[in-house]
Amino acid sequence: MTTDHRTRPHATPATPARVTVMGAYGHTGRFVVAELRRHGLVPILSGRTPQRLAALGELHPDLETRPATVDDPDSLDRALAGASAVINCAGPFASTAAPVIDAALRAHVPYLDVTAETEVVLDTLAAYGDRARAAGGLIVPAVAFYGGLGDLLATAAAGDWTTGDADTGTAVDRISIAYALSGWRPTDGTRITGQVSSARRSGGRILYADGRLRTRSGDAPRADWTFPDPIGTRPVVGEFTMADSATIPTHLAVKDIDTCMTVSAVDDLRSADPSGPVAVDESGRSAQTFLVEVVATRDGETRRAVASGQDIYAVTAPLVVEAARRVLADPHRPSGVVTAGALADPRDFLTSLAPGHLTLDFTN
Numbered sequence: 001m002t003t004d005h006r007t008r009p010h011a012t013p014a015t016p017a018r019v020t021v022m023g024a025y026g027h028t029g030r031f032v033v034a035e036l037r038r039h040g041l042v043p044i045l046s047g048r049t050p051q052r053l054a055a056l057g058e059l060h061p062d063l064e065t066r067p068a069t070v071d072d073p074d075s076l077d078r079a080l081a082g083a084s085a086v087i088n089c090a091g092p093f094a095s096t097a098a099p100v101i102d103a104a105l106r107a108h109v110p111y112l113d114v115t116a117e118t119e120v121v122l123d124t125l126a127a128y129g130d131r132a133r134a135a136g137g138l139i140v141p142a143v144a145f146y147g148g149l150g151d152l153l154a155t156a157a158a159g160d161w162t163t164g165d166a167d168t169g170t171a172v173d174r175i176s177i178a179y180a181l182s183g184w185r186p187t188d189g190t191r192i193t194g195q196v197s198s199a200r201r202s203g204g205r206i207l208y209a210d211g212r213l214r215t216r217s218g219d220a221p222r223a224d225w226t227f228p229d230p231i232g233t234r235p236v237v238g239e240f241t242m243a244d245s246a247t248i249p250t251h252l253a254v255k256d257i258d259t260c261m262t263v264s265a266v267d268d269l270r271s272a273d274p275s276g277p278v279a280v281d282e283s284g285r286s287a288q289t290f291l292v293e294v295v296a297t298r299d300g301e302t303r304r305a306v307a308s309g310q311d312i313y314a315v316t317a318p319l320v321v322e323a324a325r326r327v328l329a330d331p332h333r334p335s336g337v338v339t340a341g342a343l344a345d346p347r348d349f350l351t352s353l354a355p356g357h358l359t360l361d362f363t364n
Contacts, residue, residue, distance in 0.1 A: 017328050020044040020083040022068070022100055023090025025056040027187045027277065028114055028144075030284065031317035032089055033060070039325060046079040047090060070096050076103035085324050088113035092193040093120040094200070101128055101139055110138040110327045114316050116146035117193055119200050121246040122213070125337050133336035138327060140338055142243040143320040145290075145312040148340035150177050150244030150259075152350050153294040155341035157305035158252055159364050161298055170211070171253040176295040177244060178225045180234060181265035182288055187276045187313065194269075208245040208257035225260055228306055228361070231291055236260035247339035277313060285311040303364035307350065309357055318357045322349065 019036055023029045024045040033043045033056075045060065047053045048069045057065040068079035076099060080086055086104050090096045093115035101124065104111035115121065124141045132139050142148055154175045161171045186194075204215040221238040240261040248254060277286035291308040309315050319340070326344050327333050340349070347362065354360050 016040050016042050017084035018042045018044055018082060019324060020046050020066070020080050020086040022046050022079070022086060022088045022096065023048075025049070025052040026089055026091075026189060028189075028313050028316050029089035030056070031314050032087055032114075032320060033063075034283070035317035035321040036087075036324075039321060041321075041325070044079065044083055070099035073099070073103065076100060077106060080104065080107040080109060083107070083109055084328055085110045085112065087320055087324060088115075091115065091117075091189045092196040093117050094123075094193075094196050097124060097141070098127065101132075104139070105132065105135055105137045108135075108137065110140065110324070110333070112140045112143050112320055112324055112327070114144035114147075114320050115142050115193075116144060116190075116243050117197050118206055118213075118241060118243050118246045119197055121147070121243050125246070125250065129337045136335050138333055138335055138338060140323055140327065140340065140343060142247055143323045143340050144243075144316040145319070147243035147247055148319050148323070149292060149307060149315070150242060150294065151247045151339055151341035152346040153177075153292060153305040153307055154244065154248050154296060155252060156346035156350060156362060157294050157296040157303045157364065159303060161296065161303075162252070170255045172255070172296050172298050174256045174258065174295075174297040175248065175252075175254050176258045176297070177242075177260075178227065178236065178293045178295075179240070179259070179261045179265070180225075180227050180231050180291045180293075181262060181268075181312065182290070184265040184268040184288065184312075185273075185275055185277050185286070186269055188274075190269075205239050206241045206245065207239045207259075208241065208249065208254075211249075211255055213245065222263065223260070225262075225293075227291055227293055235263040237263055237266045240266070248341060250337075250339050251342035277311070283314065285314040288312065290315075304362070305364075306361040308359045315357055318353050322352060 036043045045065045046068045050067045053065045066079040068075040088100045121141050204217045225236045226233045238260045245257045280287045294305045296303045
């Protein structure tokens with residue numbers, strides 16, 4: 001009998017696995033460390049700045065701290081020694097992804113990251129798909145709010161729309177992803193990675209149309225999107241493409257992917273105000289709330305999947321840690337570059353995060 005890694009139950013191993021967290025002292029990295037500990041896994045704290053790493057180590061005196069820099073492969077090898085997996089939270093990922101992936105392949109451990117950099121996902125797919133598969137390694141990029149969540153929701157919405165049309169080869173005509181944020185105080189890391197991505201595409205925008213990613217210049221389109229209550233109709237900026245436009249097409253044949261973001265959140269992102277997220281609870285979450293609505297369309301029929309919650313940075317931690325848990329518990333895990341929507345049954349994955357992290361609604 002053939003087993004399917006997407007539907008296999010997951011469990012934490014009897015002996016707690018050790019997981020290296022690169023960029024452990026960063027805003028998202030701290031959430032990831034806490035989430036790993038909540039599930040009984042043992043983080044190994046790593047990062048490029050010894051002083052910041054030592055300060056985090058004082059908060060977790062029972063955990064190892066291992067400084068590492070991407071220009072020193074030996075330091076990365078030391079950071080991964082004895083680990084069962086690595087989660088890369090250190091941006092900009094245009095600089096860190098490849099060196100840490102190389103170290104993970106040398107160590108023969110799965111690699112996961114939380115990048116929102118679309119170009120980095122494309123680079124990872126192009127450079128490491130065959131190489132990781134040949135080595136029996138697993139690379140899971142963009143398991144984060146921008147990337148993994150949209151991928152999982154889109155795959156859940158599409159459901160059994162997996163067989164491509166005989167003439168066009170597409171299984172889904174269009175996937176629309178609409179983001180509504182109550183506000184957006186970006187971290188310094190978000191601002192820096194945004195600048196890096198923008199420079200790579202000379203200030204243009206990426207969008208997925210007619211079965212491929214392309215770059216477009218000029219002003220982004222604006223329209224209205226009617227979100228589920230209580231948000232309702234809001235003005236949005238279109239062609240706000242995120243990493244899920246690179247991950248979804250790897251396993252779902254889709255012609256077009258549209259992404260939009262509420263105008264108020266885009267204005268916050270572009271604001272000169274340097275203040276980042278402000279914690280409002282003991283976990284460190286901000287008061288920011290989000291709702292993501294994904295609509296899949298085929299032959300005039302629509303299906304929807306909606307997720308809402310609190311703090312886009314905080315929710316990245318349960319997403320990537322859940323993926324790591326499933327990978328570690330799976331003796332027959334796949335190899336190559338595998339994205340969140342193809343790693344596990346999307347509804348099961350998302351439902352496992354509710355009600356503690358997500359509120360979900362599926363209409364198909």
